[in-house]
Amino acid sequence: MKHTVLPGFRLTMGFTLFYLCLIVLLPLLTLPARSATMTWEAFWQTITDPRVVASYRLSIGASLAAASINAVFGLIVAWVLVRYTFPGRRIVDSLVDLPFALPTAVAGITLTAIYAPNGWMGRLLEPYGLKVAFTRLGITIALVFIGLPFVVRTLQPVIEDLDPEVEEAATSLGATRLGVLTRIIVPYLFPAWLTGFALSFARAVGEYGSVVFISGNMPMQTEIAPLLIITKLEQYDYPGATAIALVMLLLSFTLLLAINLLQGWTTRRLMN
């Protein structure tokens, strides 16, 4: 540690570590500790149970679909908010954070009301044979809602940082607007775009509140992994719940690591 005139390192660091261990690390460590008491066979049997595998597949598949939708529309929204002016832009900009601020249970029952067969959107879609509520499509829509701000908010500062002089230079050298877009803008935005996608995906995989109402919760069909954990807990099947949760926790940590690497990449890109 370098010498500094500022005081309080021991005190603040001590409290930070103590609080972190007490609130986060100690509780989280009970999960692997608890599953260590299971035999490997029992653990494997739990996580390869067809119902469990189906829930993982659904959670990951729907989250990938939702993150992809957010990647496409989030890019458009971020671009429009930074580059174009139109009436109400600032209000729209503030509204993008709504999914962070609105409790997930409220989002869940509201989306269900909108997409139920007698809801505003459900009524419009039903004649086309499109059922949303209580299907996988409904789950995806709920996940799009809660992941929406991530892509927009990671891209916005990067688009703002995009130096117009680079575009000017390319244009004056004869590049078309499309050429500038594909050769300069897209490669420049790519790391941040991928980060936004990963954040949106990571959030969606663990999501519970906004999904349970719209999903219908049919085992093998529309049962997400977090819901299966709750079901096992309610049946006092703690080992079963622990095993499913541990797999999800490993997935989350892998994603967190990937996101950190991606953010490092984005920062290095911006520095150069």
Next chain:
Amino acid sequence: MAGYVHASTGQRGRRSGRLTEPLIVRVLLIAIALGFLFLFLVLPLATVFTEAFASGTAAYLDAIREPDALAALRLTLLAAAIAVPANLVFGVCAGWAIARFQFRGKQLLTTLIDLPFAVSPVISGMVFVLLFGRQGVLGPWVADHDIKIVFAVPGIVLATIFVSFPFVAREIIPVMEAAGSQEEEAARVLGAGGLQTFFRVTLPNIKWGLLYGVILCNARAMGEFGAVSVVSGKIRGVTNTLPLHVEILYNEYAFQAAFAVSSLLAFLAIVTLIVKTVVERRMGAAVEAVPEAAAAPQLS
């Protein structure tokens, strides 16, 4: 996870025709963006309020004045009143330790602080059941001392603290790093005490970042559903928070009442967004007002 994303404060210049897309493309893109946001943000928000008042104002008032709803409101406020200050103190300590000193493992520490963002809410609640539940690691000890944590108020408070843990620290660390430590070092050299330096120099510099973190932390603390649902046991009037009360009403097909209670939470969300927008502007203005301080290279 909201903390991953930071306030954007940039300037937007006008550009000439060749440097932007053709008018038709611009209009089309704006239409797509607004259509998408209308479908996913405006429509749900509007639905909460129209459904809440679907059976008239009297029914709305009955639903939010009902004793169970009021008990849920009290518990939600209590949980936030404990979780937000606790995480605020932690955030300030972590900010001071991380942004003012060099030490090994700093990157690891910041990653660990972010952990609660990465964990599914259901798992966040479940770990406290595994720790303090009847079959839990500390379950027998807790039972011997006649303390109830799981399926009681302490469990709800703990789960709330866990899920809202990183918000303040996440916002304060970059703000303190950007402000630099020269002013504090100057205060110390001129004879100010540690606390005096913090309250007179540091706090005025970080107050908007602090407020920003507190707002996000509070929104999450009051709105948390998954984690709290696992530890609560959902005893009406005793261990029900507002989001859990919404679920119970909804599952009992009391839709109008569920949306009436939801409207309180949606109102909280709108207030959060407004305060957040105002604070972001202030932070942007503060950065522009002292460009030299923000851009000055670090002495260390």
